[in-house]
Amino acid sequence: MPRPTPSTALSKLRVLDLSRVRAGPTCARIFADFGADVIKVESPPGFDPNENMSGARHGYDMQNLHRNKRSLTVNLKTPQGQAILRKLIEGADLLVENFRPDVKDRLGLDFETLHKLNPRLILVSISGFGQSGPYRTRAGFDQIAQGMGGMMSVTGLPGQGPVRAGIAVADSAAGLYGALGAFVALQERATSGKGQWVQTSLLEAQIAMMDFQAARFLVEGTVPPQAGNDHPYSTPMGVYATRNGYINIGVGAEGHWRSFCTAIGRPELADDPEYDSMEKRLPKRPELRVMFEDILRQHDSAHWLAAFEAAAVPAGPIYAVDEMFDDPQVQHLGIAQAVNHPVLGDYRVVGEPVTLSRTPASVATATPEAGEHNDEILAELGYDAGAVAELRRAGAI
Structure with missing residues (x-):
């Protein structure tokens, strides 16, 4: 039975999602929702001590972030697992990752190495603080970027002290900027035939989201204060x-x-x-x-x-969030989209907030179980049933 596809817009693209938590998966999810073949490459269950950083597999966050993707479990600490990844890279259009830069280099996922394997590959790297500079090896989380990116200094009531935003602004923005950079690189590749390295970070994305508040300082030299629920310079x-x-x-x-x-x-x-x-x-x-x-x-x-x-x-x-989804305009827009999961049953996730007239995004399949598509994807790479069985015995998948 053919796999349901959410859209035909990006159906010719193959994307490898080696990322986790939020920023990278957000980037890859955009491609998945518009029909790209997004393969979530992850460690076999029990191999990665940090595999639950996004919560439980059947939890709301994982289900919202990884719908429309396929899952392939690969143990990159084995030669066989590394060989599988190389085969995937050779036929991929994009690879999305959010390893720390030093970890990426150690795994051989640096751009120079990948470019030799596939000159057309576009590498999308999303880090905490950038691929170079004094903070390149620091682990980055959304709230840290909110603090360093100025947002916590302007959020909250005057004199209250720093306040984080109630959503993961830096994470989500970095994922969006990563996708934007990838689309630009894809457009350029249509002319040059060459891939390139797309880089963004939580820190850069958060500073960009400061927008007029950041420009206020850069242009006028004014350090914006907390304004609470009031607009900084308009009233009422x-x-x-x-x-x-x-x-x-x-x-x-x-x-x-x-x-x-x-x-x-x-x-x-x-x-x-x-x-x-x-x-x-x-x-x-x-x-x-x-x-x-x-x-x-x-x-x-x-x-x-x-x-x-x-x-x-x-x-x-x-x-409140329940009232938001009850609003008639929100319901008309259809941004809460239904999906069926073999264990969880029917539920809704947050759809894409942009509509295309001919090839709109949709949610066609739920977040896969870890390794759900191992046999299917490995067969596409040329592995027969015996070879797949041997990979399992070797602990490579």
């Missing part, structure tokens, strides 16, 4: 209390300001010389917050969201 833009909860309000331009004042029943504020420009309002944000929340607390969130929508004032609810 942030979290405001209503009678039964909180909502986000985003007044980003003077037209929004006039509409906002009308919507809350205070149209005279729009032309008040105390508040008639963002430059005047920003220093008076504390007193304005008291004024606005006195008004907003008179009605429920739903009332104000409807009023602001009618007045074309940007605003929105603040959801």
